[in-house]
Amino acid sequence: MSQTVDRALSILPLLAEGPADLGQVAERLGVHKSTALRLLRTLHEHGLVYRQSDQRYRLGARLFALAQEAVENLDIREIAHPHLVRLNEQCGHTIHLAVYEEGEVLYIDKVESRYPVRMYSRIGKPVAITVAAVAKLLLADLPESERRVLAEKLDYPMYTARSIPNAPAFLKELATVREQGWATDLGGHEESINCVGAPIRGTDGRVVAAMSVSAPNVVVTADELLTLLPLVRRTADAITREYSGSNVPVSTPANTPAEEGSS
Amino acid sequence: MSQTVDRALSILPLLAEGPADLGQVAERLGVHKSTALRLLRTLHEHGLVYRQSDQRYRLGARLFALAQEAVENLDIREIAHPHLVRLNEQCGHTIHLAVYEEGEVLYIDKVESRYPVRMYSRIGKPVAITVAAVAKLLLADLPESERRVLAEKLDYPMYTARSIPNAPAFLKELATVREQGWATDLGGHEESINCVGAPIRGTDGRVVAAMSVSAPNVVVTADELLTLLPLVRRTADAITREYSGSNVPVSTPANTPAEEGSS
DNA sequence: AATGAGCGTTGCGTACAGCGCAACACCTCA
DNA sequence: TGAGGTGTTGCGCTGTACGCAACGCTCATT
Numbered sequence: 001m002s003q004t005v006d007r008a009l010s011i012l013p014l015l016a017e018g019p020a021d022l023g024q025v026a027e028r029l030g031v032h033k034s035t036a037l038r039l040l041r042t043l044h045e046h047g048l049v050y051r052q053s054d055q056r057y058r059l060g061a062r063l064f065a066l067a068q069e070a071v072e073n074l075d076i077r078e079i080a081h082p083h084l085v086r087l088n089e090q091c092g093h094t095i096h097l098a099v100y101e102e103g104e105v106l107y108i109d110k111v112e113s114r115y116p117v118r119m120y121s122r123i124g125k126p127v128a129i130t131v132a133a134v135a136k137l138l139l140a141d142l143p144e145s146e147r148r149v150l151a152e153k154l155d156y157p158m159y160t161a162r163s164i165p166n167a168p169a170f171l172k173e174l175a176t177v178r179e180q181g182w183a184t185d186l187g188g189h190e191e192s193i194n195c196v197g198a199p200i201r202g203t204d205g206r207v208v209a210a211m212s213v214s215a216p217n218v219v220v221t222a223d224e225l226l227t228l229l230p231l232v233r234r235t236a237d238a239i240t241r242e243y244s245g246s247n248v249p250v251s252t253p254a255n256t257p258a259e260e261g262s263s
Numbered sequence: 264m265s266q267t268v269d270r271a272l273s274i275l276p277l278l279a280e281g282p283a284d285l286g287q288v289a290e291r292l293g294v295h296k297s298t299a300l301r302l303l304r305t306l307h308e309h310g311l312v313y314r315q316s317d318q319r320y321r322l323g324a325r326l327f328a329l330a331q332e333a334v335e336n337l338d339i340r341e342i343a344h345p346h347l348v349r350l351n352e353q354c355g356h357t358i359h360l361a362v363y364e365e366g367e368v369l370y371i372d373k374v375e376s377r378y379p380v381r382m383y384s385r386i387g388k389p390v391a392i393t394v395a396a397v398a399k400l401l402l403a404d405l406p407e408s409e410r411r412v413l414a415e416k417l418d419y420p421m422y423t424a425r426s427i428p429n430a431p432a433f434l435k436e437l438a439t440v441r442e443q444g445w446a447t448d449l450g451g452h453e454e455s456i457n458c459v460g461a462p463i464r465g466t467d468g469r470v471v472a473a474m475s476v477s478a479p480n481v482v483v484t485a486d487e488l489l490t491l492l493p494l495v496r497r498t499a500d501a502i503t504r505e506y507s508g509s510n511v512p513v514s515t516p517a518n519t520p521a522e523e524g525s526s
Numbered sequence: 527a528a529t530g531a532g533c534g535t536t537g538c539g540t541a542c543a544g545c546g547c548a549a550c551a552c553c554t555c556a
Numbered sequence: 557t558g559a560g561g562t563g564t565t566g567c568g569c570t571g572t573a574c575g576c577a578a579c580g581c582t583c584a585t586t
Contacts, residue, residue: 059333070322
């Protein structure tokens with residue numbers, strides 16, 4: 001929409017690939033060197049771009065600062081965190097919290113055996129959107145049209161023999177997840193890792209985030225991990241309640257064996 | 264330099280404080296709503312800004328992606344990482360890697376007892392620049408004028424009784440560090456944590472990064488930690504050698520008790 | 527030393543892109 | 557039903573970002 005800004009911002013992904021000098025930037029933008037210089041200078045003033053000693057440009061420190069502040073301001077994260085910690089204390093396994101945003105799934109919190117890691121190491125990398133339990137939960141809640149379009153666009157890498165292989169299988173899985181209100185990943189991403197997850201909903205009942213418990217099956221078998229499902233769901237529901245300003249119907253349709261009573 | 268881009272980029276820190284609606288953005292930028300809208304749209308197209316369900320804007324996912332890619336493309340990090348892991352295996356303590364950039368010190372890698380964390384949790388937050396061992400190492404190598412100017416500009420928060428209190432003390436410490444070629448932080452940031460660090464240099468002998476080993480004194484006393492100094496320096500020098508395309512004089516002036524022979 | 531190629535940088539006139547205005551569409555309250 | 561609050565659109569004017577060309581600098585090359 002705004003040409004100048006558009007050009008300037010296009011520089012960022014370009015530099016993300018690696019440092020580049022003025023000429024390269026100008027060429028890849030298709031603009032005159034002086035123009036590129038002006039844009040780079042502006043980016044530099046805002047700290048988004050850094051000029052290293054060999055005069056080449058690379059991404060700057062402010063970027064980290066912004067990303068950091070952004071992730072800290074996600075209120076779902078803030079609300080969820082203590083719940084995740086408590087769940088971790090109860091079961092001992094790794095807990096993940098994730099959100100969906102415009103075609104991507106992002107981990108926004110993680111609690112590990114010992115340390116909470118505020119900014120998840122995989123942020124920014126392509127998340128295993130076709131197999132991760134949290135991804136299934138988040139995508140399952142999209143409007144059907146959007147879900148279908150997205151499913152067609154995705155790649156289906158076979159991380160393991162149990163990875164979901166194609167769009168129809170994925171859509172079928174999403175339908176199941178949508179119906180049952182929870183999701184698993186049993187060795188679909190890494191052979192020996194299983195996950196079980198549950199959705200967190202906003203006031204309007206839409207899924208705003210998803211959480212999961214992961215454990216290698218040398219520690220607990222998939223079946224044993226599944227026994228944690230009620231606990232995981234209860235935690236997710238507790239977060240839902242708190243997030244959507246106390247009690248909204250916590251939407252837990254059916255399908256869980258025997259579990260706590262009032263929703 | 265470029266007004267439009269300047270305005271657009273000013274939106275980012277503004278949103279970093281928390282979500283804001285169109286009117287707020289326009290007001291704080293001092294521009295018309297339509298202008299703010301155009302800028303926000305452009306930012307949105309590039310994924311730097313996200314529009315949440317209540318129509319307010321917040322920082323977007325691409326920001327994380329960029330920050331992530333940026334940190335991964337730091338070649339010092341890549342070269343250093345295996346060395347850091349090896350050092351960690353030898354001593355068991357937490358290892359940090361940091362760089363200096365325009366008045367800030369950034370952690371760019373960390374190896375913990377069990378997991379490597381690619382993006383350090385503190386990135387973006389004000390690093391304890393006046394007390395951290397890595398900060399001392401990086402600042403000690405700045406040209407004297409720059410060093411002095413920076414030292415005057417800094418705040419000197421008294422994290423503990425042993426924090427460096429003011430500019431003269433800091434400059435004195437930097438001079439010592441510069442001369443001896445290594446640095447410590449003995450309870451200057453957190454009462455019970457000690458660090459010992461060494462510099463990594465580029466082809467031209469300038470310090471390009473710094474690394475440190477940290478441990479709480481319930482695990483090892485400061486004196487015990489200091490016995491690791493030779494090992495830390497050897498690791499730093501190994502990284503220096505590899506980074507600056509094998510052998511440059513590794514600049515280890517004096518001061519280390521008894522240590523390995525050939526540089 | 528002198529030459530020249532390859533960089534980044536500067537100043538400037540011009541064209542066009544971004545600006546603010548005003549009108550509009552839509553929502554929630556009263 | 558209206559009033560006040562949002563976000564959105566189209567448009568004419570002006571200011572700004574554009575590319576050009578000239579300059580300065582650092583390295584190689586002769």
